[in-house]
Amino acid sequence: MIRAVPYLLFALFIYLLPALLAGSYWIHVLVIIGTYVIAATGVDLVVGFAGQLSLCQAAFFALGAYASAILTTTYHVDPMLALIIGMIFTGLVAYGVGAPVLRLKGYYLAIATLGFGLIIQSCLVTFASYTGGPDGFRDIVPLRMAGYIFKTDEQYYYPIWTVAMLILLLTRNIARSKVGRAMLALRGDDVAASAMGVDIARYKIQAFVLSAMYASLAGGLYAHSNRFISPQMADLSRSVEMIIMAVLGGIRTVFGVLIGTTIMKSIPEVLESFLDYQMVVTGAILIVLLLYMPQGLIGVVRAAVARLRRGGER
Amino acid sequence: MILEIRGLTKFFQRLAAVNDLNFLVERGTIKALIGPNGAGKTTTFNMVTGLLTPSRGSVFFKGEELTRRPPHVRAKKGLSRTFQIVRPFAEMSVLENVMVGCDMRTGSGLFSAAFRLPRCLKDERKVRRKAMEELEFVGLAGRANEPATSLPMGEQRVMEIARALASDPEIVLFDEPAAGLNENETGQLAKNLLRIKERGITILLVEHDMRLVMRVSDEVVVINYGSLIAEGPPSEIRANPEVITAYLGK
Numbered sequence: 344m345i346r347a348v349p350y351l352l353f354a355l356f357i358y359l360l361p362a363l364l365a366g367s368y369w370i371h372v373l374v375i376i377g378t379y380v381i382a383a384t385g386v387d388l389v390v391g392f393a394g395q396l397s398l399c400q401a402a403f404f405a406l407g408a409y410a411s412a413i414l415t416t417t418y419h420v421d422p423m424l425a426l427i428i429g430m431i432f433t434g435l436v437a438y439g440v441g442a443p444v445l446r447l448k449g450y451y452l453a454i455a456t457l458g459f460g461l462i463i464q465s466c467l468v469t470f471a472s473y474t475g476g477p478d479g480f481r482d483i484v485p486l487r488m489a490g491y492i493f494k495t496d497e498q499y500y501y502p503i504w505t506v507a508m509l510i511l512l513l514t515r516n517i518a519r520s521k522v523g524r525a526m527l528a529l530r531g532d533d534v535a536a537s538a539m540g541v542d543i544a545r546y547k548i549q550a551f552v553l554s555a556m557y558a559s560l561a562g563g564l565y566a567h568s569n570r571f572i573s574p575q576m577a578d579l580s581r582s583v584e585m586i587i588m589a590v591l592g593g594i595r596t597v598f599g600v601l602i603g604t605t606i607m608k609s610i611p612e613v614l615e616s617f618l619d620y621q622m623v624v625t626g627a628i629l630i631v632l633l634l635y636m637p638q639g640l641i642g643v644v645r646a647a648v649a650r651l652r653r654g655g656e657r
Numbered sequence: 658m659i660l661e662i663r664g665l666t667k668f669f670q671r672l673a674a675v676n677d678l679n680f681l682v683e684r685g686t687i688k689a690l691i692g693p694n695g696a697g698k699t700t701t702f703n704m705v706t707g708l709l710t711p712s713r714g715s716v717f718f719k720g721e722e723l724t725r726r727p728p729h730v731r732a733k734k735g736l737s738r739t740f741q742i743v744r745p746f747a748e749m750s751v752l753e754n755v756m757v758g759c760d761m762r763t764g765s766g767l768f769s770a771a772f773r774l775p776r777c778l779k780d781e782r783k784v785r786r787k788a789m790e791e792l793e794f795v796g797l798a799g800r801a802n803e804p805a806t807s808l809p810m811g812e813q814r815v816m817e818i819a820r821a822l823a824s825d826p827e828i829v830l831f832d833e834p835a836a837g838l839n840e841n842e843t844g845q846l847a848k849n850l851l852r853i854k855e856r857g858i859t860i861l862l863v864e865h866d867m868r869l870v871m872r873v874s875d876e877v878v879v880i881n882y883g884s885l886i887a888e889g890p891p892s893e894i895r896a897n898p899e900v901i902t903a904y905l906g907k
Binding site: 513514516517520521522523524525527528530531532534535536537538539540541542543549553595 | 757773
């Protein structure tokens with residue numbers, strides 16, 4: 344029970360935050376952070392646990408966003424239902440792509456998923472009569488729940504963060520179960536995992552499909568809250584950004600995803616004048632991360648604490 | 658017969674690494690597979706565990722043909738193994754490593770795990786208890802919560818034995834378990850092999866260490882150049898002129 348305390352305190356903090364920031368632009372940023380936390384948690388599952396380097400998370404995010412936009416705005420489907428249809432659709436696409444592609448390993452898998460992302464992006468541009476083409480999809484219907492229409496960022500804040508925390512909780516539960524162990528085992532050594540009865544193909548697919556469904560949900564929520572989406576959101580750079588979100592804070596930890604996403608989505612706000620150099624900053628972060636802190640920020644802190652403790656014992 | 662190897666053959670390019678190999682393993686016994694370097698022991702081992710597909714021939718386990726089934730299916734049927742070069746799961750504790758071995762015996766999946774349903778919690782307790790039992794069996798319980806990769810190599814070997822036993826296998830295949838162990842550790846290994854046999858678990862042992870083989874095995878199969886050259890109890894094998902020639906050269 345004591346272990347739940349930090350999580351409960353965090354939830355309390357999240358729910359009280361809007362009161363402190365009333366009227367601030369940061370509410371808008373926090374709504375965006377919340378949506379991306381959902382997608383980045385999926386990356387943590389596939390890349391962090393199952394160890395499969397997938398570079399198409401942004402494509403699944405875009406699929407969810409366009410599914411929601413087209414279903415609600417063009418076909419007047421209820422937004423909540425559209426979110427669920429979008430998740431199922433994206434999950435099926437992920438299954439179709441993942442079944443053959445997840446047989447590949449390492450760089451080959453990365454390139455194959457990168458290729459899939461490019462296909463999705465060009466489809467979004469090409470089928471302009473449905474998607475609005477390169478100009479994007481405008482005036483998306485806002486989220487509606489039991490007759491209540493969500494309009495402002497303050498109104499989106501609570502549902503989006505509630506979903507984000509729920510996703511974090513479910514993923515943490517999965518990670519600490521047989522499923523998480525199987526994924527971690529196949530990441531560590533797929534030959535040994537298979538010999539110990541782990542159906543590696545099945546767990547790879549589970550991680551991939553689940554992560555795609557998270558991305559789809561995040562994309563759908565993004566489409567409604569932002570009310571405008573464009574094919575740019577399926578770009579490779581966005582997938583890379585999501586991987587950094589999962590790794591920067593500390594891979595395979597709930598708070599790591601939260602920290603990583605917050606940093607990655609705050610940088611453009613803090614460094615507004617650097618907007619043109621955003622790719623440079625992202626790239627630099629990636630290089631520093633890979634070279635100096637593969638365990639992320641939490642890893643750096645843990646190592647420091649361990650050093651202090653050892654110092655104290657002496 | 659728990660394991661039947663029938664006409665097993667494996668070609669690499671045009672070279673036969675294993676050629677028309679036949680032998681049986683009787684339930685509840687320790688059978689050793691020996692031979693000089695390059696005799697085809699590892700190739701045979703990999704075909705039995707499912708890492709390699711034979712060019713010809715078949716593997717029967719409990720009367721059922723498994724020749725082309727993937728390793729995890731063989732594991733579920735009760736065929737487990739250890740590795741010559743240790744293969745611990747990194748980023749996991751010793752206990753979690755052993756729990757992976759047991760996990761295939763529980764039915765709860767992704768959904769019950771996500772919502773921590775009673776089914777999943779019950780399975781978790783069961784798997785944890787079983788893994789702990791096996792760690793106690795091999796004498797590694799004190800290391801349960803340490804990262805697996807932090808153990809010295811000898812203890813990682815022992816952990817792999819617990820991991821293999823955690824699934825309640827009917828046969829365990831040991832791939833050169835004494836390689837790199839000192840005399841003391843090899844003695845402990847021999848004791849463990851006999852204790853595993855006492856539990857009614859069959860063992861197929863691929864090994865270089867002759868003293869270990871002669872001490873624990875009920876039957877020995879000797880192969881050279883991929884073919885069987887002798888089969889019988891250790892005392893007979895020790896006196897077999899063909900075996901002596903194969904090992905010492907003419």
